[in-house]
Amino acid sequence: MTDAVEHVDILIVGAGPVGMTLHLALAAGGRKSLLLDRRPQQALQADPRALALSHGARELLEQIDGWPTRAATPIETIHVSQQDGFGRTLIDHADYKLPALGYVVRYRDLAAALAANLAPDALLAEAEILDITPGSDGTTVALRHAGQLRMLRCQLLVHAEGTPGDDPAVSVSDYGQHAVVCEVKPTPGHNKRAWERFTPDGPLALLPLGDEYSIVFTLPPEKADAVMALDDDAFIAALQAQFGNRMRFAKAGKRSRFPLALRQRDTLVKGSEVWIGNAAQTLHPVSGQGFNLGLRDAWQLAEILLRDGVDRASLEAYATSRRLDRRGGAFFTDGIVKAFSNDCGPLKLARGLGLFALDLFPPARHFVAKRMIWGARAWP
Ligand SMILES: Cc1cc2nc3c(=O)[nH]c(=O)nc-3n(C[C@H](O)[C@H](O)[C@H](O)COP(=O)(O)OP(=O)(O)OC[C@H]3O[C@@H](n4cnc5c(N)ncnc54)[C@H](O)[C@@H]3O)c2cc1C
Secondary structure, three states: OOOOEEEEEEEEEOOOHHHHHHHHHHHHOOOOOEEEOOOOHHHHHHOOOEEEEEHHHHHHHHHOOOOOHHHOEEEOEEEEEEOOOOOEEEEEHHHHOOOOOEEEEEHHHHHHHHHOOOOOOOEEOOEEEEEEEEEOOEEEEEEEEOOEEEEEEEEEEEEOOOOOOOOOOEEEEEEEEEEEEEEEEEEOOOOOEEEEEEEOOEEEEEEEEOOEEEEEEEEOHHHHHHHHHOOHHHHHHHHHHHHOOOOEEEOOOOOEEEEEEEEEEOOOEEOOEEEOHHHOEEOOOOOOOHHHHHHHHHHHHHHHHHHHOOOHHHHHHHHHHHHHHHHHHHHHHHHHHHHHOOOOHHHHHHHHHHHHHHHHOHHHHHHHHHHHHHHHHHOO
């Protein structure tokens, strides 16, 4: 046990991809911060998710040498449709003069690319926070690390711990859906095309990854139980039934599942604490917005801290600057899930007309595409 208080300028709790991005963006501007995570660093290598990252995300990650070039599969087109209904739209990278609309990367490859740039003393791994005491000029964090009790006093405490648990400051809206993720081999090849197929059970996404598709198969919890229990052949048949026959699937990889809810923190800043990434907002994975949004949180916070320093005004400026992008991301994903995850006849008709309109009316399609590529910068 030690009574000595160590002083840290900026302490980032959570060394996931968002926390590491903030640390590296600050370091690139010459500002030191300390990362802290409760898990060993290798734990990120066990995460089964694949992430669709926008072209805008690639541009930001390249600036901190955090872009996993060889592990990224480009998405050149995105096909959007609904099961047993008319209407479909195709978004094509050629319309935006970009090499790709986005890229698919395994969470673990992204984490490894970011971690490769951390200095040896940048991270306290396997650290357990025991207490957080806010003060008038900073926050004191008591923690246990490598068998030692330590007290860290920081000017700014950044929460990047990922999806929050029960907390009165976080509003929760449960989707009654679970995402089953795994990788499958398609025949013919994917031709760099992603698919978003809406079904009454929830959206089914196919993301090109190497020679395979990374699948996000969204289902009500009891159907997810059943799908998780199937053997590989029966799982492929269930996936095939949900997707249709435009492609054949084979060789299902290991399956994992994630319960889905919209979690939004009401206030991003409290005293000298600030929340970013999934700790600030956890979205439904439809249209792959979550990390893209968290990355923009980290980037914007780093820019403001590097320009204005740490004080109440700069933190408030940060919260204000993120309002439109956060609300837009939540509104976009929540609206899509609610409008598409049902079998209501009139809604199916309206959805079909909507998809038709997107296809026939390029400005509307371009707006949706730009929102996915740039976030709030898509707004005029
Ligand atoms: C099925 C699925 C598919 C998805 N697909 C996409 C996609 O295609 N595109 C996209 O942009 N997003 C996608 N997302 C969202 C994306 O995964 C998240 O937005 C992203 O991982 C958030 O990163 P983060 O660093 O904020 O949190 P996390 O990745 O959760 O990292 C949080 C870190 O904090 C640590 N931690 C937690 N609690 C503590 C504590 N008390 N003390 C210390 N450390 C702590 C954890 O160990 C972890 O290392 C998807 C999500 C799901 C569930």
